[in-house]
Amino acid sequence: KIDGRENGDLAPLSIRGASLKAFDYESKIASAQVKSCMILAALRADGECKYTEPELSRDHTERMLKGMGADVVVEGLTTTIKPMQNLLLPLKIRVPADPSSAFFFAVAAAIIPDSHITLEGVTLNPTRIEAFKALERMGANIAYELTDNKYEPIGNITIKYAPLHAITVEDNISWLIDELPVLSIAMACAEGESLVKNAEELRVKESDRIATVVEGLRACGIEVHEYKDGYKIVGGTLQKASVESDGDHRIAMSFIIAGLKCGMEVRDLECINTSFPNFFDLLQKITKVEFS
Secondary structure, three states, X not given: OEEEHHHHOEEEEEEOOOOEOOXXXXXXXXXXXXXXXXXXXXXXXXXXXXXXXOOOOOOHHHHHXXXXXXXXXXXXXXXXXXXXXXXXXXXXXXXXXXXHHHHHHHHHHHHOOOOEEEEEEEEXXXXXXXXXXXXXXXXXXXXXXXXXXXXXXXXXXXXXOOOOEOOEEOOOHHHOHHHHHHHHHHHHOOEXXXXXXXXXXXXXXXXXXXXXXXXXXXXXXXXXXXXXXXXXXXXXXXXXXXXXXXXXHHHHHHHHHHHHHHOOEEEOOHHHHHOOOOHHHHHHHHOOOOOO
16 A cells, blocks of 8 residues: 555655555556566555566666576567565676767767777667667677577677768667666767657656757757657767756756767756766766866
8 A cells, every 4th residue: 555645646655565466567667667666666566467568678687687586578569477486596787888878879889980989898788779779770890799598688888989870760769768868968960860769758868859959959068959759860979068967967067068060068967876876987988078
């Protein structure tokens, strides 16, 4: 039972445990966080449970639970979970590097002539490297090397500079939603008109990322057209500008990467510590750019 304001709809919430009933739930959104919560609850339910999502979201939980002996079966967009009959097995897992964080450096290599970088020990889970695949479709030279595949596929990703061209991003949006701001920097450097669609979720992140990306790129002299669920970017030449991060770590880091092309003043950088406190340390190791 969940107690809270407005009959349990508003925080703060108080949750009282009870015997859990089996469910057949169809989610309206593709969310790995929601799915993981439901799968974990299903392990202690009183019968077989089914969880269906509109688009396949990231699947780390399913992979690890299967490795621990849980009866979890994924068929298309539906995950079927049977309640635990025995305790889960312990696992010894190598935690891979985060591709969402690594992608900032991938874009840096992709937009700076004569650049290349190898990102080591990154998860190669297909639901986590969609942004790399998009960058590859834009013309970047990208190679993948699998080094481990016990629970998660893990390996190295090498990115080499190549001239970029425009693309449309409209499918598997949940697989690259966090990487779209910095992918937009690559789009601004590409030849042609790139289009991002079906990404209205960007408006409810740490900032309204559609609005902040559009505002920031326009400040850099790039033609951008804003839509309810995305934007169109006309590739051009980035110009040095003063950009406000709006307290959003991914916006801040994205425009710092843009600054590698033309210089940039990005305000409110404390937010970067939210997800990537050693971002500047790593960036300074692979570039000769000075930060102040």
